[in-house]
Amino acid sequence: MPNSPLTPTIRRRRLGAALRRLRTDAGMTLEAAATAMGWKSPKLSKIENATQAIHPSDVSALLTVYGVDDPTVVGALEGLARDAGKRGWWQTYSGVVSPSYADYISLEADAEAIHSWSPLVVPGLLQTAAYAREVIAGVTTTRTPEEVAALAEVRMARQSVLTRPGSPLELWAVIHEAALHQRFTVRPTIMREQLRRLLDTADIPNITVQLMPLDSTAHPGVLGSFTLSSFPSPMPPVVLLENLSGAAYVEGDEATPFAKAFDRIRATALSVEDSLARIAEMEEGHRR
Incomplete structure (x- = not known):
């Protein structure tokens, strides 16, 4: 049959x-x-x-x-x-995790490296739980508080790829400085805690964080955010593009322009050392 x-x-x-x-x-x-x-x-x-x-x-x-x-x-x-058809831990959250989101989580779980350009928010793999809840609640128009809490739990669980035994995910994230000026009126300490989280990642060998300064020159990232996932040979890379209507994937040879764009983005951004110094200054500013 x-x-x-x-x-x-x-x-x-x-x-x-x-x-x-x-x-x-x-x-x-x-x-x-x-x-x-x-x-x-x-x-x-x-x-x-x-x-x-x-x-x-x-x-x-x-x-x-x-x-x-x-x-x-x-x-x-x-x-x-x-x-291909294996059920992952995220299936427990099938009531709130859409099929396209489940696809991305499985992609993230398989990847050996991710390059992320994030001009508006801190990448999910580097978010604190409080920051994740506020961002998810802020962007959704249909989710209940319980669903927001569940999605924040999913986001925190995804971060286990950064510490998985033997082959932790290599993450290189470039974040626009503007994203770190976000204010949360209900809990003003959220951004300070998030900045501290970014600084703490400096001690993790498989994580690299850079800032795109407010006064940067023009670069390909002005066209929008993207996440480029790479896999062991022979699997080709996959790019995730997100907007309000959902997620779209660019696969194989069509992902090459994004790899080139990311190289230019990180070359335009502050160095890792200067990025961490800038983040530390911002975190200190929240303490005053």
């Missing part, structure tokens, strides 16, 4: 795109590759388009057909097939 269509997840889409790229690199048509596997071509088409799952052992067999024997590549793609 054929597999029923599946709702594509970001993991399944990444796997399908990688398999399509390797087939193309091998110079094989869809029909030829499917025939070599003893399949009909629609099955392979569905796998590449992320509407049908593929067993890890079939991934290995397909890579053999494509002449790919690098154990790192084989292991990475088998693992992606194994985890």
